[in-house]
Amino acid sequence: MTTARQSPAELAARALAFLDGDGQATVTRERSLMLRYARTAPTQATEIDDTSVHLLAVRNGHVGAATTNVVDDDALRATARRATDAAAAAARAAGGPGDHPGLPQPPTGGYPTHDGWDSATAEADPAPGGAALREVFAVAHEAGLEAFGTWTAGGVETALASTAGVVAVDRVSDAYLKVVCRDARGRTGWDCQAAVGAEALDAGAGARRAAAKVWPEEPAELPPGEYPVVLDADAVGALLEMLGWLAFNGLAHAEGRGALDGRLGTSVAAPAIDLRDEPGHARTWPRAFDLEGVPKRALPLIAGGIAEHVCHDTRSAARAGDGAVSTGHALAPGGDPHGVAPTNLVLAPGDAADVDALVAPIERGIYVTRLWYVNVVHPKQTLLTGTTRDGTFLIEDGRISRPLRDVRFTDSVLRLLAHTEALGATARLVSEAEYYGRRFAVGSVCPALRAQGFRVTG
């Protein structure tokens, strides 16, 4: 049997044939390159070429899954047997039917198309990355600073085939550049750019923006308290990513564990807040379908400050009942045990021309460019803690006046959104591009915003 150079779709079809009974084959092929640098010199460079085959077996509502990256017939047969044995064992151990409602049917209207694939970026050629690093280094040298960061480009092809008749292929490329500039005293400034294609990354401009956030003045210190805040887009994105899990996870919501439990249809944010999961948005990393083969579509989550929907895969929808259906948010074939989350959040922009306009009404407050180590303190309250990093500034008399020593915050995302006064007119794709495990580019499209009462706790 041919194994080399098979397309993901061909491989998915071949793998599915080894499954006995209901199931799904999911193939992901990653080609990526990541170049890291520190102290204005390259440090690590990782090139990956890998393909994995995930086989899902469904038996009497129970699922079993097995994954391999060895794709000859013997390995696929063994993997299929593992998945089937796992589903059968689950059924026997549970002693009754499981909660999987059955594999989704092929969509009647087909899958949405998108422009999320750039072949050159997916090739992961090291030359553009090397050139980007040279450009960043030149700007840093000129500014008398050291440069640290990451350039990465890659592409992931995903193919699904199921015994229900689903046949689907999606391709998404992604490129990302992060620049941190640092002076001799350890003061840092940050910039990141995220796009579908590497050509959209402007290394020189990114480095200049990062360098501009390194101010020579001694940083001020703020005592714990509540302050007006301007959160730049990267900081907003970090909070929205956490909110995605805490508020819009349909499984947690169905079990009464979600932050919007009993609050759908009510006001949870300021009227200016319109938050959607929008996989087809022009600036996101788009998706055609989720990992059950359910087509992606826009889903309003908060509209005019009113909580509208939570996300579902087929399993969480079945758990929720009451007519709930999958919204195309499966994070794993057969459903992730932790539930679901939006992966293409878009926060609608407002009318503030830029950060300066957001800052203008603030007499004394904080401008935050990046958050770090954000973690959940209380899930139902969307209470988070974390620190600021790589560019925190004091706002005085309507302008950014001087650097501020990094602060710890402990605050509720929904409270911040409820006390949001204004949003920037420009939204951009922000991401930390962390890529643990198989590459899955995810980010939020969002503007900067101004909110009252940002709670500094240290």
Add this chain to the structure above:
Amino acid sequence: MRAMLDLLRLTVDRAAGRCAYAEARHVHHRAESLAVHDELVDAVDAEESEGLGIRVLVGGAWGFAATRDVSAAGAEAALVRALAVAEAQPAAGARPLAPVTPQTGHWDGPCDLDPFALSLEERLEHLFAAVAGMGGDARIARAQASATMTRTRKALATSDGTAVTQAFTTCGAGIEATAVGDGELQTRTYPCSHGGTVAGAGWEHVLGLDLARHAPRVAAEAIELLTAPECPDGLRTIVLHGEQLALQLHESVAHALELDRMLLGEASYAGTSWVTPEDLAGGALRYGSDRLNVSADATLAGGLGSFGWDDEGVAAARTMLVADGVLRAALSDRQSAAAIGLERSGGCSRADGFARQPIVRMTNVSVEPGDAGSLEDLIADTDDGLYLESNRSWSIDDRRWQFQFATEVAREIRGGQLGKLYRNPSYAGITPRFWGSLDAVCGPEAWALHGLTNCGKGEPGQIMAVSHGTAPARFRDVQVGVA
């Protein structure tokens, strides 16, 4: 593994003359994860992967390429790609590596009861028995149990002449009850939060946890927390359970003592450190009270950070990082060690699977046992304080200087006795001040390894498993209730 080692040797031999250093690694990884909740199976997932990672050093720049093609042609293609990646980057100047004595041999981690030889039903039934013990009250919104098991086989050849093979088995499990009511949500776990505890061991480790015995208590405490009073604020004496101390140690000592962070190599992502390389040379940095003794030990039986050799072929070792409260050493790999003139690497170079290159990672970093006896002895010796158990939330800044932790539960300590339960406890501090307030560590009878499997670092991201040995410990004048 012998044939694979021959291929790796051949690959690094082919790299000769094309780079200053080369290493070739083969990793075969097998994992299973099981999860059940209430009367349902959430997941039975099996995973198997295999591949090669080739790393080269050209003109001071590293190149690394990973492939699932484990043939000779695949290895050669990966080598060519790694060289191309290294050559495409700006020149970086010399990157010396600390010397290493070439190593050969094989190492096996402990495993008495092979988890992959047991039937799935047997393992699932073990979890169902635990879940059954958490049921029966409508306020429990979710009762779940999970288990993981892995087996990893690695082979490594380097252009320095090292050629070694290793095999590791890990197993772990945990239970969790989530109660909801009147707008409140509370979770209790056992033996620790975030999925349970894992060890370098076979299924005997899971059996030893005795999940079913603890299940009723876990559920009852989750329910009790729904109406428990909020933990009071203030400067308090706190006693940390060993699991919480393990995470405290992980975040505010072990990461801070990674030499690549001190050298700013992780400044754009994981962060830097409040400790500098000069602090190492001086031997005068007080990290904590004289009760604080911290080791890094890759030879500990059952540790997730144990091995025969690290991923640069450096033999496993035990090193004192902090002795009597004073900084003594850092966690290093060959490059970072050479950068500050150390004679040898600390043996802390580890990679997550075949598709990631080795970076500085902690081995088993532990607080050495003290002389405060058992947990009961320490409580009895505490007049007024709080006993904090089971991590719920953690966050620390990018210099590992200021932190904030929350735990699932606090219990009042009054007159040497445990008292009422408090919900939503948290505490915060500054790393050297906090460790400076350490005034008692329980003894060897209370000391245990706690396995963490979710330590993230590196770009692209790498998840690493590590164990921390700790015993319950007492700290004075800690800020409680900041959140």
